Amino acid sequence: MARLDKSRTSSHQLRPFFTSQNLLNRADGSAQFDFGGTSVLCSVVGPAEVKIRDEKLDKATLEVLARPLVGVPGVKDKTIEQNIRETLEPLVLSGLHPRTLLQIVVQTMQDDGCVQSTAFNATMLALIDAGVPLNSILGSVTCMIDRKTNQVLLDPTREELAQAKSTHVFVFDNKAPPAQSKGDEDDVVMEDGDRVEGHVLFCESTGVFTEAEYFECYQVCYKGVQTVHGFLRTAVQKKFEKEHQQLQD
Amino acid sequence: MAPKNKKGQADAADESTSAPTLRVILPGDQLPPHEANLPTGQDEDAVSMMIDQRAPPTIKLGPGLTPMDDDTIISVKAGVLNHTDIGNRWWVESNQRRYVAAPGESVIGIVTGKTGEHYKMDIGTAQPALLPVLAFENATKKNRPNFNIGDLLYCRVAMANKDMEAELDCVNPTTGKSDGFGELKGGFAFKVSLGLARRLLDPRQAVVLRELGKHFPFETAVGMNGKVWINSASTAHTILIANAIKNSEFLSTAQCQSMVKKMVERI
Missing domain, CATH: 2.40.50.140 (Nucleic acid-binding proteins)
Incomplete structure (x- = not known):
């Protein structure tokens, strides 16, 4: 199917990824993540000293600050802040660093749709770069349903989002789905028997959509996220290979 | 190492996708049970093995690895998975900039x-x-x-x-x-990443210190917290040494040697 985004041929195709880690000098960890023309830079400071007011006695305080492309942070940025914080809270093993602060700053650098997903992925890489203990890693993609064709488009651009009937942001972790549990249907079962499942960490849908459309989006995004996870793994692996090359020769 | 998987674990999903020499693991990755002699019971950080008397009785987990409630062992940090047969120890060598104190360091x-x-x-x-x-x-x-x-x-x-x-x-x-x-009297102190500090302390890996030592004498103290102190005869040498150490983090042995050589020639 033809897309508004001429660089892609398929509706389930993602834009090219790009990442760069450890690019800020003074932060404890930082990363940039790009989905095509969308780019987000994230920095992590922590575990650092925390203000008495925010101190938690048994775990680290997570603080997320989202900065928009231009101007001062508004309601939209506060939503992203809250979404990221609430998704990360169960992921970060904050009990290992009680009475400390983990500050995450998310700066949008370029906006061509799917900023929230890009921010999730950038945050993940920055946390890995900072060496914050995590119990799993997350990956995120966005998809939308076209108003005219009712087609699910993965990773839409801003131009495509203008034609959207509904948009869906999904975040999945990297835990392997319980593949052995064939037969016992206690989770989501697809009607066509094509069962794809993962652990959804976060999902935000806006617009009008049917239940069947929602599950189609879920499946498309789950498959898309596998590519993101693979890419994150390669990015981290490349960094460690570079670091350890002195030991190799 | 681990001879066979005696228990016949069903979830033997091998997460290691890395090259044979470097095994990079990410948070959430499981320690492959067939290699780690997957244990049955566990206490704080040593997990007892009751499957086979001939197998090593315990597995010791170092930094970056945590036993979960369902008897699997997962990584909580991204890094290179390491193992020694002595004591069947497993740990993850990761790199970060923020120091977390550990006794004895x-x-x-x-x-x-x-x-x-x-x-x-x-x-x-x-x-x-x-x-x-x-x-x-x-x-x-x-x-x-x-x-x-x-x-x-x-x-x-x-x-x-x-x-x-x-x-x-x-x-x-x-x-x-x-x-x-x-x-530490006199000299100059600066900060590097914890991974680089660890490598500077390992005589096999401290290529940059060895190379610098060929050109001029200097004193150095490296802290596991990423702080490096150096002291040499002249300020120019101190600056050169500090820059060379900071530059060396992502260089191979050959690149490191030529970098030091070039810097010394310019002085």
């Missing part, structure tokens, strides 16, 4: 405050560390060392606990000798 600290019984030390952790004034060689209540704010001290982490400030000492508690710990 040598660190370089800056005096940031002084109370009657303690010095307050900045070692790069979230909370300042405490150094008792009596934790020095030959220190008594009458004869206590005198340091000022801003002084640099090479010390050892005596006690580290996630809920409390770390405690340091500059003396070996059994012999009462300083063991080389104490004030």
